[in-house]
Amino acid sequence: SRTRKRLWSLGLAILLLLMAAAAVVYGWMKLQEDKSAWNYEEYVRMTIGWAGVILFGASGIVTAYTALRDAFFPAKSALARSIRSQLPYPEEAPEVRELFAMVDRDIAENGLWFDRVAVGKEWVLGDEASAISRIRVFFGRDETKTRRRGERLQTTRILELYILDDRRQVQLTTLGNPRELPPLLDCLSLRAPDALRRPYSEYAAWRQMSDSEWENALRKYRIRQGERQMASYQRGGT
Numbered sequence: 009s010r011t012r013k014r015l016w017s018l019g020l021a022i023l024l025l026l027m028a029a030a031a032v033v034y035g036w037m038k039l040q041e042d043k044s045a046w047n048y049e050e051y052v053r054m055t056i057g058w059a060g061v062i063l064f065g066a067s068g069i070v071t072a073y074t075a076l077r078d079a080f081f082p083a084k085s086a087l088a089r090s091i092r093s094q095l096p097y098p099e100e101a102p103e104v105r106e107l108f109a110m111v112d113r114d115i116a117e118n119g120l121w122f123d124r125v126a127v128g129k130e131w132v133l134g135d136e137a138s139a140i141s142r143i144r145v146f147f148g149r150d151e152t153k154t155r156r157r158g159e160r161l162q163t164t165r166i167l168e169l170y171i172l173d174d175r176r177q178v179q180l181t182t183l184g185n186p187r188e189l190p191p192l193l194d195c196l197s198l199r200a201p202d203a204l205r206r207p208y209s210e211y212a213a214w215r216q217m218s219d220s221e222w223e224n225a226l227r228k229y230r231i232r233q234g235e236r237q238m239a240s241y242q243r244g245g246t
Contacts, residue, residue: 024068031060090136090179111137122192123185125169127199134169134181142173143200144229148193149208150186169193170211174229176222178215202233 035057038050074086091107092098101107114128125134132138149168154161167183169192183189197205206214217225 021068021072024064024071028061028064028068031057031064035061087136090138090177093175093177094137094139094142094173120195122195123183123188125181125183125188125192127192127195129199132171132179132196134179136179136181138171138173138179140200142175143171143196143203144174144225145172145204145206145214146170146193146196146200147172147206147208147211147214148189149211150189151208168208170208172214174226201236202229204229 035054038054038057088104088107091111092101095101111128111131111133114130115126115133118128118130119126119133120128125132127133128140130140132140132143147170149166149170151166153164153166155164156162165186167186167189169181169183169189171179173179183192193205196203
């Protein structure tokens with residue numbers, strides 16, 4: 009169901025391709041003009057026009073390809089790839105129905121939903137899937153971007169969940185409801201108690217860590233995990 013819903017992206021792909029077509033028309037018209045009286049700004053405009061052809065055209069093609077692939081070939085979808093990548097032996101992963109069923113069963117039995125994200129005991133299901141046992145750091149992003157277009161100010165709110173696993177793979181999900189992000193992060197803290205919850209401002213630093221820094225972070229994770237398990241064992245013993 010989630011991979012089929014990727015078809016909505018075709019509308020965005022068509023819009024991007026239309027913008028590319030408009031940029032082609034603009035660039036072609038510029039090429040036909042008499043350039044003897046052109047100044048520097050005219051050449052800049054023409055360059056921007058042809059750059060728009062490449063940017064919008066490539067984005068439209070990639071978006072259309074991804075939407076069709078995920079909808080009609082779920083075994084090759086980003087969601088399926090994210091599940092395989094979490095398995096101990098990705099090359100030996102089961103066929104796609106069983107692959108999705110592993111996550112579905114956990115979500116059906118244990119899942120708590122926060123907007124578009126479900127958190128089970130073993131899996132987190134968003135735009136991609138994350139095995140909870142592999143989560144090492146996660147980040148919540150809640151930012152408001154403002155830009156001016158002419159006399160108008162456009163405001164965009166960005167709500168995203170970033171999960172960084174033990175293999176330094178990133179799973180990203182976009183949310184729509186700002187009230188759902190804090191309880192989602194709280195739930196992840198409870199179900200992945202040894203993983204770090206960090207502000208989004210640190211995300212780039214974590215992604216740019218050297219191999220030795222990352223190994224040190226993994227070592228600290230194992231220490232936290234061991235201390236928590238020992239404390240749990242001692243409470244159980246008493």
